[in-house]
Amino acid sequence: MLGLVFPTAGEVAILDEPVFGFEGRGSPVLHRVGALIEEPAFWPYLSGRRNLEYLTRAAGSKEERAERLSRIDEVLATVGLQDAAEKRVKAYSQGMRQRLGIAQALLGRPDLLVLDEPTNGLDPQGMREIRLLLRRLADEGTTIFVSSHLLFEVEAMCDRVGVLAQGRLVAEGPPSSLRAATDTFRIDVDDRQGAVGVLSGMAGVTLSDDGSGSGSLRVQLVAPASAASINRALVSAGVAVSALVPERESLEEVFLSLVEGADALR
Amino acid sequence: MFWVEVGKTTRRIRTWVFAAGLAMLAVLPVVVLIRDHNPGGGPPFYQMIRHNGLFAALTAVALLQPFFLPLGAALLSGEAIAGEASLGTLRYLLARPVGRRRLIAVKYGVVMAELATSLVWVMALGLLAGAIAFGLGPLPTLSGTSIGTGAGVLRVLGAALYVEAGIASVAAIGIFFSTLTDSGPGATVGTVALAIASQVLDGLSTFRAIHPYLPTHHWLAWADLFRSPVPWDALARGLVLDVVYAGIFLGAALVMFGRKDVAS
Numbered sequence: 001m002l003g004l005v006f007p008t009a010g011e012v013a014i015l016d017e018p019v020f021g022f023e024g025r026g027s028p029v030l031h032r033v034g035a036l037i038e039e040p041a042f043w044p045y046l047s048g049r050r051n052l053e054y055l056t057r058a059a060g061s062k063e064e065r066a067e068r069l070s071r072i073d074e075v076l077a078t079v080g081l082q083d084a085a086e087k088r089v090k091a092y093s094q095g096m097r098q099r100l101g102i103a104q105a106l107l108g109r110p111d112l113l114v115l116d117e118p119t120n121g122l123d124p125q126g127m128r129e130i131r132l133l134l135r136r137l138a139d140e141g142t143t144i145f146v147s148s149h150l151l152f153e154v155e156a157m158c159d160r161v162g163v164l165a166q167g168r169l170v171a172e173g174p175p176s177s178l179r180a181a182t183d184t185f186r187i188d189v190d191d192r193q194g195a196v197g198v199l200s201g202m203a204g205v206t207l208s209d210d211g212s213g214s215g216s217l218r219v220q221l222v223a224p225a226s227a228a229s230i231n232r233a234l235v236s237a238g239v240a241v242s243a244l245v246p247e248r249e250s251l252e253e254v255f256l257s258l259v260e261g262a263d264a265l266r
Numbered sequence: 267m268f269w270v271e272v273g274k275t276t277r278r279i280r281t282w283v284f285a286a287g288l289a290m291l292a293v294l295p296v297v298v299l300i301r302d303h304n305p306g307g308g309p310p311f312y313q314m315i316r317h318n319g320l321f322a323a324l325t326a327v328a329l330l331q332p333f334f335l336p337l338g339a340a341l342l343s344g345e346a347i348a349g350e351a352s353l354g355t356l357r358y359l360l361a362r363p364v365g366r367r368r369l370i371a372v373k374y375g376v377v378m379a380e381l382a383t384s385l386v387w388v389m390a391l392g393l394l395a396g397a398i399a400f401g402l403g404p405l406p407t408l409s410g411t412s413i414g415t416g417a418g419v420l421r422v423l424g425a426a427l428y429v430e431a432g433i434a435s436v437a438a439i440g441i442f443f444s445t446l447t448d449s450g451p452g453a454t455v456g457t458v459a460l461a462i463a464s465q466v467l468d469g470l471s472t473f474r475a476i477h478p479y480l481p482t483h484h485w486l487a488w489a490d491l492f493r494s495p496v497p498w499d500a501l502a503r504g505l506v507l508d509v510v511y512a513g514i515f516l517g518a519a520l521v522m523f524g525r526k527d528v529a530s
Contacts, residue, residue, distance in 0.1 A: 002360075002361045004357050022363075022365060024365045024366075025363075026362070026365035030362065035361050038357075039354060041353055041354025042355065045277065046274070055358060055359070057267065057270045058359055058362055059364045
């Protein structure tokens with residue numbers, strides 16, 4: 001997408017502008033794109049700040065460069081590197097390099113952000129900060145492409161999810177659409193026998209358990225039964241309900257089945 | 267972007283280490299000559315330093331040209347693109363966007379500027395050392411006549427330009443190899459190998475037929491500037507070789523890099 005690898009067929013356009021065909025001076029639309037490509041990369045003998053400066057000054061009009069240079073402090077503060085900015089990147093930890101990489105992508109106030117594993121190498125607090133940052137930017141109008149293998153993160157952060165397998169888009173949609181809600185519920189009770197007794201007699205409840213054994217009970221519900229109704233029935237019968245959770249396929253299972261499905265087609 | 271690259275170079279420690287090394291090389295002939303009571307032989311123009319310190323600049327260049335200058339050119343040009351590729355910064359530069367042809371052009375320009383700076387540095391220090399130790403004055407030529415100091419300085423500048431033109435072909439070869447690999451040292455070694463091979467072949471009479479076409483064949487022709495009258499023949503041929511080789515390899519680099527998939 002960024003003009004680094006040439007297509008074997010077809011065209012690439014970002015924001016309706018072509019990306020290839022500009023081998024002389026580079027595609028102009030790339031000025032409006034901020035990217036983290038595979039891993040951040042810097043000149044190790046320069047400080048974090050100088051890395052940002054030099055990359056900025058390598059291209060762009062005078063005005064664009066001046067604008068980006070003036071934003072360096074702001075962007076460093078956004079990613080939390082304001083204190084480490086003067087140190088050589090050689091001395092940075094992986095998390096710091098990652099933050100600097102994100103800072104570099106944000107510098108031009110891009111219309112499109114293309115980020116490869118943006119939270120890679122960050123501690124949980126850092127990951128959360130970046131998720132919130134990206135969410136905020138998206139709400140402010142920036143289009144953000146994130147490629148991630150952390151499915152929970154994708155679900156937490158994204159408006160739309162696409163699944164690629166063997167180079168083809170095998171699924172696309174809001175995260176919730178990928179995981180169909182089922183009508184299966186998991187119930188944790190203190191008295192399994194008692195619970196089974198209550199539930200077996202209810203209309204619309206399918207129970208696959210006979211009460212022996214341990215662990216959660218699983219029920220399938222159709223009308224007239226509902227989570228609320230079975231909960232009320234159990235509690236009225238003196239069974240304590242400690243958990244009543246709708247079960248959905250985990251995103252991982254969805255992903256694997258999509259990918260394996262694509263594999264099978266080859 | 268040119269000044270960005272210059273800035274990067276000045277911030278590297280090795281730049282200053284090389285500068286110190288070159289400084290020592292530049293003043294070495296003068297220092298040795300001062301203590302040499304029976305000078306016989308030695309590098310080009312060494313003997314003449316006694317007559318005019320200006321020649322120390324030329325001796326310094328003569329020491330530099332066969333090996334150290336091509337080595338430096340190969341090092342700088344070999345890592346021009348491959349160095350960025352191995353650091354991973356190449357993809358960020360291209361995505362900035364820096365156009366591919368522009369990147370090659372700027373990198374080549376920076377390498378040539380760095381080489382020119384090294385030449386000036388070495389010649390200036392040599393000149394200074396020579397002037398202090400042996401004074402300046404009218405310049406005796408290799409033909410036995412004498413020319414004024416002003417004219418002498420002009421010819422020294424001419425020699426510097428000619429040497430710079432000579433190294434342009436090595437730098438172009440280095441840039442070309444640099445676009446083919448992710449390894450700066452690999453490109454450097456390939457370039458040095460070619461430069462040395464050219465000089466070796468040039469010295470073997472078996473290959474007399476191809477001598478006029480080897481890039482290094484007329485490298486030392488700048489000495490002709492210090493004959494009176496100046497025989498322009500070798501100098502002209504040398505410049506033609508420089509333009510042709512530099513043009514071919516730079517062109518190849520532009521074409522190669524213009525279509526290359528950058529995955530590193």
